[in-house]
Amino acid sequence: xxxxxxxxxxxxxVLVGGALALRTAHIxxxxxxxxxxxxxxxxxxxxxxxxxxxxxxxxxxxxxGFALLETIMKEYPGRAVVVLTMINRPAALMTMLHRGVRxxxxxxxxxxxxxxxxxxxxxxxxxxxxxxxxxxHETDEVSEAMPxxxxxxxxxxxxxxxxxxxxxxxxxxxxxxxxxxISRQKRDAMRKLGVDxxxxxxxxxxxxxxx
Numbered sequence: 001x002x003x004x005x006x007x008x009x010x011x012x013x014v015l016v017g018g019a020l021a022l023r024t025a026h027i028x029x030x031x032x033x034x035x036x037x038x039x040x041x042x043x044x045x046x047x048x049x050x051x052x053x054x055x056x057x058x059x060x061x062x063x064x065g066f067a068l069l070e071t072i073m074k075e076y077p078g079r080a081v082v083v084l085t086m087i088n089r090p091a092a093l094m095t096m097l098h099r100g101v102r103x104x105x106x107x108x109x110x111x112x113x114x115x116x117x118x119x120x121x122x123x124x125x126x127x128x129x130x131x132x133x134x135x136x137h138e139t140d141e142v143s144e145a146m147p148x149x150x151x152x153x154x155x156x157x158x159x160x161x162x163x164x165x166x167x168x169x170x171x172x173x174x175x176x177x178x179x180x181x182i183s184r185q186k187r188d189a190m191r192k193l194g195v196d197x198x199x200x201x202x203x204x205x206x207x208x209x210x211x
Contacts, residue, residue: 002026003122006042008033009054009084017111018052018084025115036068043076050118051076052105055085055096066099073100080121084114088135091193091204093128103127155189158182163205 005027009015012034019029030046033039036057043051051072056065072081082103083096096104102121105113106129113129120127128136151159161171168186172179195201 002028003050003118004028004030004048005050005052005118006031006033006039006046006048007052008036008039008042008057010034010057011054014054014084014107018114021111021114022052022118025119027115027118039068040071043072043079048079049122050080050082052082052084052114052118055083055087066095069096069099069101082114082117082121082127088132089195089200089204090136091195093132093136097126104132105129106131151189151192152185155185155192158185159189159201159205162186163202 005022007015007018007022007029009018015032015034019032022029030048031042033042033053034057039051039053039057053068053072055068057068069081069083072079080102081100082105083101084105084107086107087093088106093104103117103126105117105127109129109131117127117129157175158171161174162168166174168179168182171177172182175182190201193201193204195204
């Protein structure tokens with residue numbers, strides 16, 4: 001029996017190109033969604049073996065990014081997930097894999113790669129575009145940072161306050177700790193997430209709702 005896929009992306013050209021590549025490879029496209037809400041609605045009433053989805057799409061329910069992936073994993077555990085993305089931050093890629101994504105396809109690659117990824121994950125394999133594999137292999141932080149590792153409650157609170165606009169001095173005064181302690185907790189959290197400066201930290205937390 002042919003593989004059945006539900007495809008989701010909010011960019012029309014990616015949606016059309018992806019669906020064409022899949023159908024040309026004799027993979028059935030059971031649905032094409034342009035938002036996280038549409039994708040979840042299709043998953044509720046259409047059969048599929050593999051979900052191919054963009055990472056960041058509009059959603060009225062805030063089910064986007066990692067929240068969307070977690071919803072799919074929880075409610076539809078039997079369906080393999082392939083993420084289509086232009087994200088190339090090692091921490092984000094590693095966290096996707098840590099949370100159960102089986103395939104990650106670089107949107108900058110040829111769409112002919114998509115059916116290869118779908119067949120691989122349907123067979124129980126893990127698939128990453130070569131460009132993304134190169135990024136992971138070349139980044140020292142990946143082996144050291146363990147981006148999928150959970151932050152401690154204190155680290156989460158320090159990051160939450162920092163991204164809300166508080167300085168380390170203000171956080172220290174609020175928590176009754178030394179600035180040195182707060183700085184160390186922030187640094188440890190950034191190491192776990194695989195980000196090496198404040199701009200990336202702010203982007204990572206904002207984009208993915210980590211805290």
